[in-house]
Amino acid sequence: MSGANPDTMRITLKVWRQKDTDAAGSFKTYYLHDVSPDMSFLEMLDVLNDRLIQTGDEPVAFDHDCREGICGMCSLVINGQAHGGDAGTTVCQLHMRRFADGQTIHVEPWRANAFPVVRDLVVDRSAFDRIMAAGGFISVHTGSAPDANAIPIPQETAEQAMDAAACIGCGACVAACPNSAAMLFVSAKVSHLGRLPQGKAEKDRRVVAMVQAMDAEGFGNCTNHFECEAACPKEISVENIATMNREFLVASFRSRDLG
Amino acid sequence: MVTAASPRLESKSPTGPIADRWDKHRFELKLVNPANKRRFHVVVVGTGLAGASAAASLAELGYDVTSLCIQDSPRRAHSIAAQGGINAAKNYPNDGDSIYRLFYDTVKGGDFRARESNVYRLAQISNNIIDQCAAQGVPFAREYGGVLANRSFGGAQVSRTFYARGQTGQQLLLGAYSALMRQVGAGKVKMYPRREMLDLVVIDGVARGIVARNLVTGAYERYAGDAVVLCTGGYSNVFFLSTNAKSCNVTAGWRCTKRGAFFANPCFTQIHPTCIPVSGEYQAKLTLMSESLRNDGRVWVPRSAGDKRPAIDVPEGERDYYLERRYPSFGNLVPRDVASRAAKERCDAGFGVGRTGQAVFLDFRDAIARDGEDVIRKKYGNLFQMYEKITDENPYRQPMRIYPAPHYTMGGVWVDYNLESTVPGLFVLGEANFSDHGANRLGASALMQGLADGYFVIPYTIGGHLAGRKLEPVDTGHPAFGDVETEVRERTDRLLAVDGRRTAENLHRELGRIMWDYCGMGRNADGLRGAVEKIRALRAEFWENVRIPGGTNEFNQTLEYAGRVADFMEFAELMVEDALAREESCGGHFREEHQTEEGEARRNDEEFTHAAAWEFQGLDEKATIHLEPLDFEHVKLTQRSYK
Numbered sequence: 082m083s084g085a086n087p088d089t090m091r092i093t094l095k096v097w098r099q100k101d102t103d104a105a106g107s108f109k110t111y112y113l114h115d116v117s118p119d120m121s122f123l124e125m126l127d128v129l130n131d132r133l134i135q136t137g138d139e140p141v142a143f144d145h146d147c148r149e150g151i152c153g154m155c156s157l158v159i160n161g162q163a164h165g166g167d168a169g170t171t172v173c174q175l176h177m178r179r180f181a182d183g184q185t186i187h188v189e190p191w192r193a194n195a196f197p198v199v200r201d202l203v204v205d206r207s208a209f210d211r212i213m214a215a216g217g218f219i220s221v222h223t224g225s226a227p228d229a230n231a232i233p234i235p236q237e238t239a240e241q242a243m244d245a246a247a248c249i250g251c252g253a254c255v256a257a258c259p260n261s262a263a264m265l266f267v268s269a270k271v272s273h274l275g276r277l278p279q280g281k282a283e284k285d286r287r288v289v290a291m292v293q294a295m296d297a298e299g300f301g302n303c304t305n306h307f308e309c310e311a312a313c314p315k316e317i318s319v320e321n322i323a324t325m326n327r328e329f330l331v332a333s334f335r336s337r338d339l340g
Numbered sequence: 341m342v343t344a345a346s347p348r349l350e351s352k353s354p355t356g357p358i359a360d361r362w363d364k365h366r367f368e369l370k371l372v373n374p375a376n377k378r379r380f381h382v383v384v385v386g387t388g389l390a391g392a393s394a395a396a397s398l399a400e401l402g403y404d405v406t407s408l409c410i411q412d413s414p415r416r417a418h419s420i421a422a423q424g425g426i427n428a429a430k431n432y433p434n435d436g437d438s439i440y441r442l443f444y445d446t447v448k449g450g451d452f453r454a455r456e457s458n459v460y461r462l463a464q465i466s467n468n469i470i471d472q473c474a475a476q477g478v479p480f481a482r483e484y485g486g487v488l489a490n491r492s493f494g495g496a497q498v499s500r501t502f503y504a505r506g507q508t509g510q511q512l513l514l515g516a517y518s519a520l521m522r523q524v525g526a527g528k529v530k531m532y533p534r535r536e537m538l539d540l541v542v543i544d545g546v547a548r549g550i551v552a553r554n555l556v557t558g559a560y561e562r563y564a565g566d567a568v569v570l571c572t573g574g575y576s577n578v579f580f581l582s583t584n585a586k587s588c589n590v591t592a593g594w595r596c597t598k599r600g601a602f603f604a605n606p607c608f609t610q611i612h613p614t615c616i617p618v619s620g621e622y623q624a625k626l627t628l629m630s631e632s633l634r635n636d637g638r639v640w641v642p643r644s645a646g647d648k649r650p651a652i653d654v655p656e657g658e659r660d661y662y663l664e665r666r667y668p669s670f671g672n673l674v675p676r677d678v679a680s681r682a683a684k685e686r687c688d689a690g691f692g693v694g695r696t697g698q699a700v701f702l703d704f705r706d707a708i709a710r711d712g713e714d715v716i717r718k719k720y721g722n723l724f725q726m727y728e729k730i731t732d733e734n735p736y737r738q739p740m741r742i743y744p745a746p747h748y749t750m751g752g753v754w755v756d757y758n759l760e761s762t763v764p765g766l767f768v769l770g771e772a773n774f775s776d777h778g779a780n781r782l783g784a785s786a787l788m789q790g791l792a793d794g795y796f797v798i799p800y801t802i803g804g805h806l807a808g809r810k811l812e813p814v815d816t817g818h819p820a821f822g823d824v825e826t827e828v829r830e831r832t833d834r835l836l837a838v839d840g841r842r843t844a845e846n847l848h849r850e851l852g853r854i855m856w857d858y859c860g861m862g863r864n865a866d867g868l869r870g871a872v873e874k875i876r877a878l879r880a881e882f883w884e885n886v887r888i889p890g891g892t893n894e895f896n897q898t899l900e901y902a903g904r905v906a907d908f909m910e911f912a913e914l915m916v917e918d919a920l921a922r923e924e925s926c927g928g929h930f931r932e933e934h935q936t937e938e939g940e941a942r943r944n945d946e947e948f949t950h951a952a953a954w955e956f957q958g959l960d961e962k963a964t965i966h967l968e969p970l971d972f973e974h975v976k977l978t979q980r981s982y983k
Contacts, residue, residue, distance in 0.1 A: 101894070117620055123624065124622050127622065130898075131846070133889075134843045134887055134888075137889065139889050140897070140898055142897055146411060146418070147418060147420065148585070148586060148624060149625075150726065151420050151507065151510055152411070152418070152420050153413075153416055178732060199556055200895045206413065207412070207413070209413065210521065210524075210533070213517070213518065215525055217518055217521060218522040219477045220522060221472070221519075223400055223795045224796075226468075229475075230432065233486025234486050236483065236486065239480070242479040243504060246514065250413065250416075277479070279476075
């Protein structure tokens with residue numbers, strides 16, 4: 082589709098500006114007349130910021146780091162969609178050739194009670210770290226591991242675990258969910274670790290602890306909209322949520338044994 | 341001239357049979373009484389593979405650990421972007437690998453500029469790392485029978501690379517991160533994200549803490565400890581355009597250098613051969629295409645200069661598979677430094693392809709014809725997809741265009757065998773130190789080193805410092821913390837006060853261009869001397885003309901970034917000085933005056949079989965060089981040949 086694009090594009094941006102967590106925010110409009118279709122979306126924002134600094138305005142704050150779709154830092158809602166409209170893509174991998182010349186683009190932060198806005202498009206996702214600290218691990222001290230080939234794991238199991246482990250913890254699932262649920266994020270970790278023989282020993286404890294932590298952070302509940310899967314840049318499957326619900330139920334029945 | 345050892349650089353490298361050295365050394369290190377460990381406080385800066393594994397392992401031992409990272413979560417450190425894999429000497433494929441062979445390959449691959457004892461220890465530990473990671477639930481690729489799969493990587497003659505699709509770094513980092521978060525949950529690690537270390541606090545000659553800036557509130561924060569462990573990554577962003585994440589910087593290491601830590605071999609930078617070429621002036625970073633692609637892709641340019649036909653229209657006879665031509669035995673799998681220089685040579689001679697002429701083809705036509713598109717998709721699907729997203733070209737139909745880009749830095753803070761710098765109590769791990777890769781790092785060895793340092797070296801060696809030195813109790817009320825904080829505050833205020841006309845990014849781009857042109861893939865004395873002048877002039881302009889909006893007591897990304905650029909402006913000069921002083925070509929350091937008739941790197945072992953560690957003497961002063969001679973008792977110094 083790049084063939085249809087001109088050498089440069091005119092873009093109107095409506096960007097969410099918010100001074101800090103407690104301040105009220107609003108959209109501000111910016112016009113860019115010389116956007117290259119080969120720019121990434123974030124490079125386009127770099128150009129905007131360069132201009133804002135030159136003219137004495139405050140640049141737009143946004144999170145980004147690796148700019149190759151793996152660190153999970155970038156987190157923009159573009160025209161109402163987390164990470165924009167392309168399937169399996171983070172904002173940093175989205176290129177301007179995917180937009181039309183003359184288009185108006187709305188840019189917003191993740192919106193969820195559990196992700197307070199820090200400034201402009203930057204949010205605080207530390208709730209995810211706290212959920213991980215509650216149980217997102219296999220308890221194995223450094224040095225106490227057996228030989229790596231001591232436990233054979235069927236290739237299919239390893240591949241399924243890898244599918245779930247591909248989560249980059251960006252929070253798009255939460256941003257896309259009408260209930261701001263974190264079920265896809267939590268279930269991806271529960272199912273990655275629970276599927277592997279190494280992770281089975283503390284399976285019950287893990288799922289209960291992570292779900293409790295998730296609830297304590299104020300994330301909503303899953304009501305099967307599956308917007309999370311559609312928004313996920315790593316295309317993590319909602320089947321993980323079913324797996325987690327099953328594991329949680331079983332663990333709850335056995336909870337008296339958890340001590 | 342024979343290298344004279346500096347009395348300031350005591351490597352503490354053990355002697356005796358190489359296979360027994362680490363064992364012997366561990367026995368000789370003092371142990372901290374288990375009941376006393378909780379009384380020792382360790383500050384770990386950075387949460388990449390080295391930092392997360394160190395913080396987790398030290399906390400497991402019982403130390404009281406503080407961990408800081410610059411990102412919003414410790415899970416996002418740039419180790420996460422490593423694609424290809426991690427080496428280990430398991431020899432599961434039964435193809436002739438051994439600890440000794442991994443050691444040998446790494447010393448040779450580093451072009452004989454690393455310490456033998458360190459590299460041998462790295463090879464020994466490599467096997468424990470795979471065990472540890474598998475136990476943590478890292479979903480490594482497996483064979484149908486359930487055992488771990490291996491592949492050959494980066495030109496190794498054996499299959500010793502473990503991998504998790506094209507996301508090995510991500511999976512290893514998430515493993516280390518989960519171990520770290522377990523300790524956070526247990527209350528043994530206090531975790532501080534969105535913090536940037538801005539200076540080191542040295543009291544009575546020992547590193548006793550740091551001053552950091554809270555990136556959300558802008559507040560300066562003091563962290564005291566009995567040891568400081570720096571795991572802050574590499575400095576490839578000195579080139580502005582590199583494969584590094586945007587927040588990667590040299591600030592922590594450089595500020596420590598200004599406090600007395602020596603910085604070793606800064607000119608040893610790795611230019612990775614397979615990156616997506618620059619497409620425009622707005623470009624913010626370069627994207628790496630995994631080296632594993634060279635297992636199936638063939639690198640070529642047209643035989644006639646300036647041939648601008650689409651690749652598919654160039655007949656077989658008019659293609660120059662220059663790596664296969666020049667290096668028949670290794671072909672497309674020559675090490676990174678060799679592959680990068682060969683690409684530059686073709687492009688400089690006018691044979692480059694694409695709009696800019698700064699690219700070569702990486703072609704999968706033959707592999708697809710041989711194995712079928714499905715097989716290639718299964719192996720490299722995610723990489724092909726990434727390429728297509730960025731370039732809008734389909735690599736199944738037409739070859740990729742690639743060009744070398746700054747990727748990894750072998751240089752770093754000088755450390756001894758204990759990973760301790762010249763400032764007692766300051767330990768430096770992972771890419772931030774200089775230790776194991778010599779002048780060139782082999783593929784799948786960075787992940788190995790980061791995790792070796794964090795999981796299996798520092799937990800032992802830190803005991804030698806904590807139990808072996810008398811450490812007076814220190815808290816953040818000590819006047820030294822106040823002094824350092826004042827200096828840091830004044831520097832930031834000075835930055836904000838400039839109020840000039842150019843953005844920090846614009847100035848950084850210019851610095852990057854200077855470094856790439858004069859201290860990049862090819863270097864010569866004239867260019868380097870000129871670069872020193874250019875850097876000084878640009879640094880002066882930076883402090884007169886940078887423009888930073890906003891204030892210090894707030895979330896201010898422009899201010900954070902400008903501080904890092906200011907440090908790159910100082911550090912760049914040391915890199916150039918080091919490149920000037922090293923009158924030889926070795927590994928990633930190619931001095932055009934020192935090459936063979938075939939254009940290969942020519943080492944000067946007589947005069948340069950050493951690590952060059954630089955002592956900072958003040959800005960605009962020449963740093964003092966200290967030499968650590970390197971002994972090669974086991975691996976015979978030879979000219980590397982991949983023909």
